[in-house]
Amino acid sequence: MKILVIGCNGQLGKSINDVVKNLPYEVILTSREKIDISNLEETRDKVKYYKPKIIINASAYTAVDNAEKFPQDSNLINNIAVENLAKVCNEVNGLLFHISTDYVFDGFSQIAYTEDCKTKPESEYGKSKLMGEIAIQKSNCNYIILRTSWVFSEYGSNFLKTMLKLSITKEEISIVKDQVGCPTYAKDIALLIFHIISELDGEINIKKLYHFSGNEKLSWFNFAKLIFKIQGELNSSFKSPKLIPVDSSELNFLAKRPLFSVLDTSKLSKEYHFKPMLLDNAVKQCIEKINEKDKSSK
Ligand SMILES: NC(=O)c1ccc[n+]([C@@H]2O[C@H](COP(=O)([O-])OP(=O)(O)OC[C@H]3O[C@@H](n4cnc5c(N)ncnc54)[C@H](OP(=O)(O)O)[C@@H]3O)[C@@H](O)[C@H]2O)c1
Numbered sequence: 376m377k378i379l380v381i382g383c384n385g386q387l388g389k390s391i392n393d394v395v396k397n398l399p400y401e402v403i404l405t406s407r408e409k410i411d412i413s414n415l416e417e418t419r420d421k422v423k424y425y426k427p428k429i430i431i432n433a434s435a436y437t438a439v440d441n442a443e444k445f446p447q448d449s450n451l452i453n454n455i456a457v458e459n460l461a462k463v464c465n466e467v468n469g470l471l472f473h474i475s476t477d478y479v480f481d482g483f484s485q486i487a488y489t490e491d492c493k494t495k496p497e498s499e500y501g502k503s504k505l506m507g508e509i510a511i512q513k514s515n516c517n518y519i520i521l522r523t524s525w526v527f528s529e530y531g532s533n534f535l536k537t538m539l540k541l542s543i544t545k546e547e548i549s550i551v552k553d554q555v556g557c558p559t560y561a562k563d564i565a566l567l568i569f570h571i572i573s574e575l576d577g578e579i580n581i582k583k584l585y586h587f588s589g590n591e592k593l594s595w596f597n598f599a600k601l602i603f604k605i606q607g608e609l610n611s612s613f614k615s616p617k618l619i620p621v622d623s624s625e626l627n628f629l630a631k632r633p634l635f636s637v638l639d640t641s642k643l644s645k646e647y648h649f650k651p652m653l654l655d656n657a658v659k660q661c662i663e664k665i666n667e668k669d670k671s672s673k
Pocket of ligand 1: 381382383384385386387388406407408410411412413414432433434435436437452474475476477504523524525526527531532
């Protein structure tokens, strides 16, 4: 089975690259240089050339604060280009495996969001991602949309890597305490995608939306504490900076972030019986990989 991956240089794209090595599929990994989804005509031509059975869209405009300044850019990548992908996916009779976000919700709920909860994005990024979802659902193509949250990995930029970097130069770090969510290891998303593909067993006539995230709910502040605790266990010379809990309103981010970002993942676990790694284990594995890379680059 031919699977086309778009956006192979991002956190998820690289994690997909790591997990596909021993799988029985023909996986074509493409970076922005090979397929730039903002170039609509060229993307159509290339997808038609490859004729994949499944397209995994790991690409996105993810600069949440920049999207407030340049909403047309996030709309182009997260909505218009996604609509284009969905149309061409339909034309090649494929399945579009698309990734979306907890930012489609306003974050004012007290209980975990299910797939049926009302969406109400508060940021330009969230709006563009929701428009992309809607475009796919309207296109009549076969699709799986996976909403996830708080992605971290040994690749690209993310909260965990930022904390480790800051710990080298800062004695004190202010961390948001009033936003709660479930950190999700990109490797788990990659493993889940291929678990679902294997369960589908070639039957791609499907139109589904799922929520998926890591197993533990915590604030950014407590996530930072966990990251430094584990780095301390792995590295005896590590000295944790002092962590100062602050409210998100004190940090003046351009984009509004949901205060409560917890996704109810029970639909997916019921249908696919897939469990993410325990958060401690995922963080440990991720930090070990970062430390290894740092050591070998010295
Ligand atoms: N990161 C999170 O915390 C988070 C949370 C919830 C949901 N998600 C969703 O999860 C998915 C994966 O996110 P991620 O964290 O892996 O993102 P990421 O690390 O920012 O990677 C995004 C990738 O998209 C590529 N890209 C951007 N514009 C493109 C274009 N025009 N054509 C082709 N490729 C393009 C980028 O290419 P370059 O490498 O060339 O820049 C980059 O490799 C996204 O759909 C995101 O919305 C992420």
